[in-house]
Amino acid sequence: MSFFIRHKKSAALKPKANPYPSRSPRWRYRLGFTLIAIGLLGGILRLHKPFYDGIEQRLFEGTAWIQAGFIHPFQETRALLKNTHVFMHLREEYERLSQENEKLKWQLQTLGALHHENGILRQHLHIPIVEQCGHLTAKILSSPYDGLHHFFLIASGDKDGIEKEQPVIVKEGVVGRLEKVGAHVSRVLLLNDSNSRIPVITSTSQQKAILAGDGTFLPTLVYVGDVRKIQQGEQVLTSGMGGIFPAGLPVGIVDEITNNKIRVRPYVPFKSIEWVHILRLHPEGFREELNAALRAE
Structure with a gap:
């Protein structure tokens, strides 16, 4: 009696015919046509700038509120602590x-006399008096970081009269500039962002x-x-060139x-600020006048 049972090899499986022979080509054709239509629609919208800008603005405001709502509980917990x-x-x-x-009261009395004396000297020297720009205080909604890009979302927009490229500061110094302005929410590009140049x-x-900025x-x-003339520890200020930031704003040291690589430590504590000030300048108008003057030459 044999203890080993010889098993027969199973026959090779024969491929079955596709019960839906026309489904796969149709799906491919439809996918191809859909992708082509999306590409053409995107190109048309891109060429038609007013319509494209409106869609981009709505997408920005929608994503901004979603980001703010997601980060809001963490910010409230930090504020409570x-x-x-x-x-x-x-x-x-x-x-x-x-x-x-008490110190500020004494300085205010001293500055009042200096301000009066400065006005008299300007009149005698026929120097035009430059009006000081106003400012708007706005609350920070969220501060998302994604590696290289550093920005804040603030609760102010077109309804408050702010414009794109306006400088944003706090009492310590320069924070950055307005990169995008929505109806109710705006985005502040920080000075250490990889796209920032001051x-x-x-x-x-x-x-x-x-x-x-380089993301650090x-x-x-x-x-x-x-x-070779720059010394470690000396202060860095805005120069006033470019028409966005006024001269003399503190930046860092x-x-x-x-x-020969010089790194600057900003004065602004980005992780702890909750409110910012937006200077009501008009950099877009300045740039338009500058471009017109250059074209005239």
Whole structure:
């Protein structure tokens, strides 16, 4: 009696015929036509700029509110913890603010006399008086970071009279500029973003340069007149070139100089600010006048 049973090899499976022979080609043709139609529609919308800008604006506002709603609980939790800490140290904060108030009162009296004297000197020297620009205070909705791009979403837009490219500051210094303005929400491009370029000047060596963001918290100075004259620790201010940022706004200090690469540490604490100020300048009008003057030459 044999203990081993020989198994027969199964025959090769024969391919079955497709019960729906016409379905696959039809699906391919429909997919191809759909992709071609989407491409043509996108090209037409892109060429028709007013219609394209309107769609882009609506998409920006919709995504902005979604981002703000997603990050809002985390920001409220951080604000609650911060308020608890402030409440615990309320007495020390009151004493500090009282001392600061007395100092500001004394400085205000001194500046009043200097302002009057400055006006008289300007009249004698026939120097035109430049009107100070106003500002708008706006609350930060969210601060999403995605590696290289750094921006804030703020709760202000066209309804508040702000415009694209207007500078954004806080009491410490320059934050950035308005990159996109919606009806109720706007996006602020920070000075350390990879697309940010700000004309600046160093306070001690008086070297003009461009502050270029690279996605890190220490932007670099490029197009410097003489790198050897710049000293570590000197202040960096806006130069007023370009027509967006007024001259003299504090930006940061020279943090390190390595292999002719100069890095600047901004004054603004980006992770802790909750409100920003938008300067009511008109950079778009300035650029139009400048381009018209250049074309006339």
